[in-house]
Every structure is written in structure tokens, then in C-alpha cells.
Amino acid sequence: MIKFEHVGLRYGVGPEVLSDIDFTLEPGSFHFLTGPSGAGKTSLMSLMYLGRKPTRGLVTMFGRSINKMERPQLSAIRQRIGVVFQEFRLLPHLSAFDNVALPLRILGRPEKEIRSNVTELLEWVGLGDHKMMLPPTMSGGQQQRTAIARAVIARPKLLLADEPTGNLDDEIGFRLMTLFEQLNRMGTTIVIATHSQTIMDQFGHPRLVLEHGGLRVEEPKNWIRRKIEGVF
Amino acid sequence: MNILNSLFRTKDKQLGVAERGRRYDLPLNKSAGTGFLILLVALMTFLAVMALGASFTLGEMAQRWASGLENRLTVEIPAEITGGALRSPSDIAYLSEKTAEALKADPAVETVEIMGEADVQALISPWLGEDLSFEGLPLPGLISVKMRIGTPEAIERLRHTLKGINQDIHLDAHESWLKDLLRLTGALKFAAAAITLIIALTTIAAIAGAVRSRMAEHKADVELLHLMGASDLYITRQFQRHALILALRGALAGTAAGGLALLLIGLSAGNGGDTGLLPNLHLGTKHVLTLILLPCAACLIASLAARFTVLRVLALMP
Numbered sequence: 058m059i060k061f062e063h064v065g066l067r068y069g070v071g072p073e074v075l076s077d078i079d080f081t082l083e084p085g086s087f088h089f090l091t092g093p094s095g096a097g098k099t100s101l102m103s104l105m106y107l108g109r110k111p112t113r114g115l116v117t118m119f120g121r122s123i124n125k126m127e128r129p130q131l132s133a134i135r136q137r138i139g140v141v142f143q144e145f146r147l148l149p150h151l152s153a154f155d156n157v158a159l160p161l162r163i164l165g166r167p168e169k170e171i172r173s174n175v176t177e178l179l180e181w182v183g184l185g186d187h188k189m190m191l192p193p194t195m196s197g198g199q200q201q202r203t204a205i206a207r208a209v210i211a212r213p214k215l216l217l218a219d220e221p222t223g224n225l226d227d228e229i230g231f232r233l234m235t236l237f238e239q240l241n242r243m244g245t246t247i248v249i250a251t252h253s254q255t256i257m258d259q260f261g262h263p264r265l266v267l268e269h270g271g272l273r274v275e276e277p278k279n280w281i282r283r284k285i286e287g288v289f
Numbered sequence: 290m291n292i293l294n295s296l297f298r299t300k301d302k303q304l305g306v307a308e309r310g311r312r313y314d315l316p317l318n319k320s321a322g323t324g325f326l327i328l329l330v331a332l333m334t335f336l337a338v339m340a341l342g343a344s345f346t347l348g349e350m351a352q353r354w355a356s357g358l359e360n361r362l363t364v365e366i367p368a369e370i371t372g373g374a375l376r377s378p379s380d381i382a383y384l385s386e387k388t389a390e391a392l393k394a395d396p397a398v399e400t401v402e403i404m405g406e407a408d409v410q411a412l413i414s415p416w417l418g419e420d421l422s423f424e425g426l427p428l429p430g431l432i433s434v435k436m437r438i439g440t441p442e443a444i445e446r447l448r449h450t451l452k453g454i455n456q457d458i459h460l461d462a463h464e465s466w467l468k469d470l471l472r473l474t475g476a477l478k479f480a481a482a483a484i485t486l487i488i489a490l491t492t493i494a495a496i497a498g499a500v501r502s503r504m505a506e507h508k509a510d511v512e513l514l515h516l517m518g519a520s521d522l523y524i525t526r527q528f529q530r531h532a533l534i535l536a537l538r539g540a541l542a543g544t545a546a547g548g549l550a551l552l553l554i555g556l557s558a559g560n561g562g563d564t565g566l567l568p569n570l571h572l573g574t575k576h577v578l579t580l581i582l583l584p585c586a587a588c589l590i591a592s593l594a595a596r597f598t599v600l601r602v603l604a605l606m607p
């Protein structure tokens with residue numbers, strides 16, 4: 058699904074924010090991306106959603122190298138990726154409904170299908186009564202839920218969420234995590250950047266840990282324990 | 290209660306319409322300078338209507354002059370013999386008769402008319418002044434000729450015939466001043482075309498500039514659409530539609546004003562009298578066609594300008 062080989066990224070003439078990143082994510086996997094603030098989680102995400110090109114190294118997405126890809130092919134790949142941005146990035150003049158509908162409209166889906174799907178999902182994330190609300194009038198949590206709904210509405214093959222539960226109370230945060238789990242069971246590959254220890258412990262998925270510009274993969278403790286228990 | 294109900298129902302309906310009528314992902318119509326741009330397109334279209342209207346009228350005029358004079362010649366038997374001596378009136382009358390007969394014999398000639406003394410005096414008097422007497426003034430003999438076909442060869446043949454009668458006889462085919470007139474109207478038509486071209490280029494530059502500033506204004510949103518996998522065409526459509534609507538509004542206003550102005554000019558100029566020199570200044574077919582086609586052209590220009598500008602800016606995104 059995703060393969061990074063010796064990937065490095067620097068902003069302008071600054072130091073390398075990411076250096077020698079090497080990892081492979083299998084289709085259908087679920088990973089947490091963690092690390093201290095400023096470690097480069099958002100930067101790594103932006104490489105994965107094709108928001109910028111690496112300064113060095115090879116990035117392969119959906120089995121194809123993005124370094125040699127033409128614009129139309131890049132658009133096609135982006136359409137298969139759902140992103141929850143750390144700062145949401147909702148279109149401020151569009152209602153919650155129209156924001157969530159955007160990926161379907163980009164895909165050219167019929168308006169009737171859009172209406173029913175978007176309404177259903179908005180109700181599911183608890184925004185059924187705020188369909189016509191504009192982002193600037195929403196609370197942080199409402200914006201985050203709108204952003205999550207927009208990221209998953211088109212059933213992406215890959216979902217990238219950058220601290221998607223940061224503004225949510227535990228209950229709604231847990232509810233949205235189960236939404237991601239459901240999507241994952243339906244085949245979506247998921248990467249969630251977080252530094253919430255509680256969430257990572259609650260859902261035992263492998264972790265990509267960013268530190269000092271490098272990346273290492275950690276199997277979760279309870280995951281290992283479960284494996285050991287399975288063996289004996 | 291009923292009133293409240295119906296009030297809410299209309300409100301619901303309006304919300305529904307707003308949702309269905311959602312034309313823009315980007316709020317381009319709310320950008321500053323939209324009104325100014327519409328005004329600019331309106332002014333440009335107005336100027337284009339004027340320039341093209343003038344061009345067509347000039348063309349029509351030139352054609353009238355040309356067709357009115359092309360087949361007419363004037364033959365002059367000068368009152369003065371080369372060398373300075375005066376020709377006697379009887380000599381002039383004799384030469385006129387001879388010349389007229391020679392002309393009638395030519396197959397290209399339709400009618401020949403020797404102008405009487407009174408006619409000649411009437412022609413010359415504007416140059417001499419009303420109060421001057423013609424008593425004793427040597428008058429040339431003039432013969433008016435209408436050709437069936439005024440080809441250069443036929444005219445050359447007539448010249449040759451006339452030279453055989455008398456070296457002094459002069460044939461005026463009105464060529465030189467007709468040529469000057471046609472050259473003048475041609476130059477004016479060219480100027481009108483150049484002005485129209487400049488108007489089109491100005492409109493393109495204005496639309497392209499406006500699209501650029503709107504893209505800068507909505508850079509974050511455009512980038513977001515791009516990241517969500519919107520194709521260049523999807524994003525371009527937003528701007529193109531905006532430019533199209535804007536140009537249509539401006540062009541309709543400008544064309545309406547221009548058409549009205551042409552109509553008023555036509556009315557105030559009257560029907561050109563019977564001189565045959567001025568055409569009727571009513572709106573001809575070409576004018577009406579222009580009025581219909583100009584808004585279409587403005588929309589096409591605006592939407593193409595928007596399209597290429599957006600595509601150029603998008604090409605810079607990763």
C-alpha cells in the first residue's frame with residue numbers, strides 16, 4: 058500500500074525534518090503514528106497524502122512510484138485517500154453538509170446518492186441537527202467530526218488522520234475510533250497520528266514511532282502478550 | 290399559526306434551493322472587485338459595439354460611393370487650347386457633338402449626355418461665387434457618360450478614341466478621388482478592427498488578472514480541493530463559470546447600451562437624404578448580428594482567459 062525507501066524531507070534550506078525513513082504498510086493494516094510534538098508526524102502525513110514531494114528517497118503508493126507520476130494519475134490516487142488534517146481545513150463558506158459532500162462531488166457521484174449518504178453519516182457522527190452550520194460557527198469538536206466525516210464519506214482505500222481525537226471528549230473520541238476500526242475491517246488501510254497513550258493502549262495496533270527524524274516500528278505490548286498467549 | 294407555518298415552509302424551501310443551487314465550492318462571487326469587473330466588461334463591450342458599428346457603416350458608405358461612381362465618366366472639352374488661346378463656343382459645341390457621337394459608337398457606353406450651358410454654370414458657380422457673372426467667361430464643354438461596364442480596358446479604349454479627336458479632350462473617370470476615399474474608409478475600418486482587437490486583449494488581461502488574484506485569495510481552498518483529488522478541470526470549472534457569469538452580465542449591459550446608442554445615432558443622422566453619398570444609418574443586418582454575437586464572444590473570451598490562467602497556476606502545484 059505504502060512503501061518509503063530512504064525518504065528524507067527538508068523545508069527550504071533548513072535541516073532535514075525527516076531522514077532515512079524506511080517502512081512498508083500492507084493493505085488493510087492499522088497503524089498509529091506517534092512521537093513527541095515537532096517530531097515530524099504531520100510532515101510524514103503530508104508525504105503520504107501527496108501534499109508534497111520528498112527531497113530524497115522513493116515513495117511508492119498503491120504499488121506505483123509517485124516520483125514518476127503525471128498529474129492526472131496523482132489526482133486519481135489522491136481520490137482514494139481520505140485525510141483528516143490536524144487543523145481540519147474545512148471550507149469556511151460551505152455548510153457541514155457541503156463540506157462532507159465535497160469528495161463525492163469531486164468523484165462526480167449523483168446528487169441523490171450524495172444527499173442520503175452525507176445525511177446518514179452526519180447523523181452518525183452526531184451532527185444531524187447541524188447540517189447547514191458553517192465551520193466558523195462550529196465548536197472545535199464539531200469541526201473535527203465534520204472533518205472526519207469528510208475523510209471517510211467516499212470509502213477511501215487509505216485513511217490518514219492527524220490527531221483526529223485531539224478536540225473530542227473521551228466518549229465521542231472512542232466512538233470515532235470504532236468508526237475507523239469498522240472502516241479497517243472493510244479493507245481500508247489506516248494511519249492515525251496521535252500522542253494519546255490511552256487510545257493507543259485501548260486499541261492494540263502497531264506503532265510507527267518518530268524520533269530525531271528517524272522512524273521505528275513497535276508492536277504494542279498487549280499485542281505481543283496476545284501473541285504469546287496464543288502460542289502457549 | 291398558519292402564517293408562521295407558511296413562513297417556515299418558504300424558509301425551508303429557500304434553504305433547499307440554496308443547497309441544490311450550490312454553484313461554487315469557492316465563494317468567488319463574493320470577491321472584491323466583481324462589480325468593477327462587470328462594469329469593465331460592460332464598457333469594453335460598449336466600445337466594441339461602437340467600433341464595429343462604425344466599421345460596418347463606413348464599409349457600406351464606401352460601397353455606395355464606389356458603385357455610384359464607378360460607371361460614370363465625365364468628358365471635358367477645355368475652354369483653353371494647350372498653349373493659352375481660348376476656344377470659341379462654337380468650336381466647343383462642334384467638338385462636343387463629335388465626341389458624343391464617337392462615344393455612342395462604343396459598345397461599353399450606355400448613355401451620353403452633353404451638358405447644357407446652364408448645367409455647366411450650376412456646377413461651376415460654387416467655386417466662383419454667386420455674384421460673379423458668367424458673361425464672357427469661357428466655359429468648358431462637359432459630357433456626362435454612363436457606362437454599361439466601366440472596366441479599365443473600356444476606359445482606356447475611350448481615352449484613345451478621344452485623343453484621336455483632339456489632344457485636349459480630357460476624360461475624368463473619378464478614379465483618383467474615389468481611390469483616395471476608398472483608401473480613407475479602408476484605413477478607418479482597419480482602425481476600428483484594431484480597436485476591437487485591443488478591447489479583446491484588454492478584457493483578456495483584466496479577466497486573467499482577476500482570476501489570478503482570486504486564486505491567491507482562495508489559495509488554501511484551491512490547494513485543499515487539489516489535495517482531495519479534484520482534477521484540474523474540476524477546479525478550473527469553478528473559475529470558468531464565475532468568469533462566464535460575470536462576462537455575460539457585463540456584456541449584456543454593454544451591448545444593450547451600445548445598441549441603444551447606435552439606434553439614437555441612426556435616428557439623429559436621419560436617412561442620409563437623397564444624395565446617395567450617405568447610407569441610411571439604421572441598424573443593418575450586420576449591426577444586429579454584431580449585437581447578438583458580441584456577448585457570446587465576450588463570454589467565450591472571458592471563460593477561456595479564466596481557464597488558461599487557472600491551468601497555468603495549478604500546474605505549479607505538486
Ligand SMILES: Nc1ncnc2c1ncn2[C@@H]1O[C@H](COP(=O)(O)OP(=O)(O)O)[C@@H](O)[C@H]1O
Pocket residue numbers: 068074092093094095096097098099100101
Ligand atoms: N511548512 C513548514 N515549513 C517549515 N518548517 C516546517 C513546516 N511544517 C513543519 N515544519 C517543521 O518541521 C518539524 C516537524 O513538524 P511537524 O511535522 O508539524 O511535527 P508534528 O506534527 O510531529 O508536531 C518542526 O520542527 C516544524 O517546525
Ligand SMILES: [Mg+2]
Pocket residue numbers: 098099100143219
Ligand atoms: Mg502535527
